[in-house]
Amino acid sequence: MNKFGSRVTAAVAAAVLAFVPVCSAHAEGENAGEAQADTEELTFEEQRQASYDVIPDTNEIEGWPQGPQIYGHSGIVMDMDSGAVLYEKAADDQHYPASITKIMTALVALENAELDAEINFSQASVDFLEYGDASIGMTPGEILSLNDAMYGMLLASANEVSYAIAESVGTLMGGGYDTFIQEMNDRSAELGCTGSHWVNPNGLHDEQHYTTARDMALITSALYEYEEYKTVTQTLNYTIGPTNLVNESRTFQQNHKMLWPDNYYYYEYCTGGKTGYTDQSRTTLVTTAENNGLRLVAVILQDDGDVYVDTRSMFDYAFGNFSKTLLSDQEKPEGVKSYASEDAYVLLPSGVEFSSLDQEITISNEKSAAGTVTYYYEGQNVGSADVTLTAGYVEEMTGYSADPKISGEGGSGEAEASVASFPVGLLLGTAAVIAVLFAAALILIRYQAVKRRRRRRQAARRRAAASRANVHPSRPYMQEGRRPSPERTRPRQYRSEHRDRDGRYR
Structure with missing residues (x-):
């Protein structure tokens, strides 16, 4: 299929997939109703195939390796260290996240409480559950450590545990449940997320609770810096012992199939992740993997096919087509004095030269001349690095001078x-x-x-x-x-x- 034909197919597919819970799904008016009616006329298999036929955005970049088509409506593969985006398909479309929300919950919890903090289960943390909701049977008045609660939330995907974490950690933050939810929104914005809005800590369906594949990749990259998270997410079985009220142990297993060695979907490079599903979100999946010195995260939203096959094909594509280029071996952009790390790099596909890249410098602290430089190939982010900028560049861009007596460039x-x-x-x-x-x-x-x-x-x-x-x-x-x-x-x-x-x- 030529590029023009691909774009036509993509446009047709996007038009018929109005059941996707993106921004337009929340729109009001005659057009939204007509789109919903058109969606109902499609069979499940037709919807599934239409999503598969949408060409990944990165396949449209000249000189970029051709990536796999996936059944997921949105997908991304990001390098967690440099921020390079190696693969993306509608990565900024908004979707319901389901239980991968708990990755955001885990990040806020680890940033604001210690693992030995007490998680108290209130009546409210249990009463909201409905039949069929994931749960490990906690009762009002029980107490867990945050460490045990993290296993219950990330492995068993227990919704009452997520609620109790939000209540208890929110209290430690000087407020309560609502304080924790607000911090979820504030923190995701700090990470550069532009398409997310959180109203609960567990991902149970709500029209105002949504995210994007790109945002989830940024959030997971931040959480992956915590060894406590990596320990939890790589665990296959875990037992919570008797509590203050229940004299029995609770044992549960890891739900991510790519971590189980005897499973058909086992992926040797997988280091963890989180599954999700509701009737509205369909299947969602976040997965991390390490190979060839790269630490990657893959996110798929609203997948009606085989999400594990899609994820594996995305990882194999990324590991097989990109390699590191150290920035210390290249000429620095004008205004950059030094890189914060000698190991800073960009990820380039075969045949792409560093000299063909564009760059964008962001000043984060004018007083210390700190900033970030991001490199692009044909508009695609191939990596960023923290830098120290020259005094001359900072003064030119902001008017700020550390010492007015100092003159000269650079x-x-x-x-x-x-x-x-x-x-x-x-x-x-x-x-x-x-x-x-x-x-x-x-x-x-x-x-x-x-x-x-x-x-x-x-x-x-x-x-x-x-x-x-x-x-x-x-x-x-x-x-x-x-x-x-x-x-x-x-x-x-x-x-x-x-x-x-x-x-x-x-």
């Missing part, structure tokens, strides 16, 4: 100022040392003078006393103007031999 002014300040600092340091030594010398001289004056006064007093008593001043027992008693002039041996038993002289 870092040369800073270097000249540093060199010029060296002798000044040396002179100041030398002057300070001399001042300290001079003060110490004065103190010593004054101390010696005081000692001499004190000795002279003592000698004068002795001479005056001796003159009054008419005795030689060198005889200490005559200094009081008295002659010694006969007893005091006796030899020490005599005195010691004439003591009584009480030690007194007789």
Whole structure:
């Protein structure tokens, strides 16, 4: 199929897939109703095939490797370290996430509480459950540690556990359940998510609860930095012991099939993930994998085919067609002084040269000249890195100058100022040392003078006393103007031999 034919097919498929819960699904008016009517006329197999026929966006990039078609309505593969997007299909369309919401819940919980924090199960955390909702049977008044609760939420996908985590961690944050939900929205915005809105911590269906494949990739990349999460998500079986109210253990298993070695869908590079499903969201799946020095995340939303086959084909494509290019080996863009990490890189497909990339610099802190540079190939993000910018670039872009006296382009002014300040600092340091030594010398001289004056006064007093008593001043027992008693002039041996038993002289 040529490129024109592909685009026509994609447009037709997009038009008939109005049952997808994207932004237009929430629209009101005559057109939305007509689209819904058209959708109802399609059989399940026709809907499934129409989604499969939509060409991935990255396949439209000239010189980009051709990726696999998938049944998922939206999909993405992102490098979690550089942010490079290797594969995408309608990655910014909004869909209902179902239980992959719990990845966002886990991130907020780990950022705001310790693993030994108590998770208390209120009446509300249990009462909202409906028949068929995933649960591990917690009862009001029970208490788990956050560590145990994380296993219950991410492995068993227990909805009451997610609710209790939101309530308890929200309380630790100084509020409650609503505080936690608000933080989910605030935190996702901080990560650069632009198409998400969260109204609960578990993903049970709500018209106002939605996300995108790109947003979920960003959220998962942030969560993957926590070793606690990786430990939980790679566990196959876990048992929560007896609690304060229930004297029985609860054992449950990992739901992600790519982690089980004996499963047909086992993928040797898989390091974890989260499954999701509701009637409205259809199948959703987040998966992480590591191979060839790359750490990738794959997200698929609204999949009516075989989501594990789709995920594997996306990973195989990404691992097989891209390789690292270290930024330290390449010429830095104008305005970039240095990279924060010597291992910073971009991911390029075969045949694409670094020189063909465009870049965009974002200043994150003008005072410290910190920023980020993102590289693009034909508009596609191939990686970003934290950088230190030159003072000249920051001043040119923002008007901010760390030192108005420093002039010149780039870092040369800073270097000249540093060199010029060296002798000044040396002179100041030398002057300070001399001042300290001079003060110490004065103190010593004054101390010696005081000692001499004190000795002279003592000698004068002795001479005056001796003159009054008419005795030689060198005889200490005559200094009081008295002659010694006969007893005091006796030899020490005599005195010691004439003591009584009480030690007194007789």
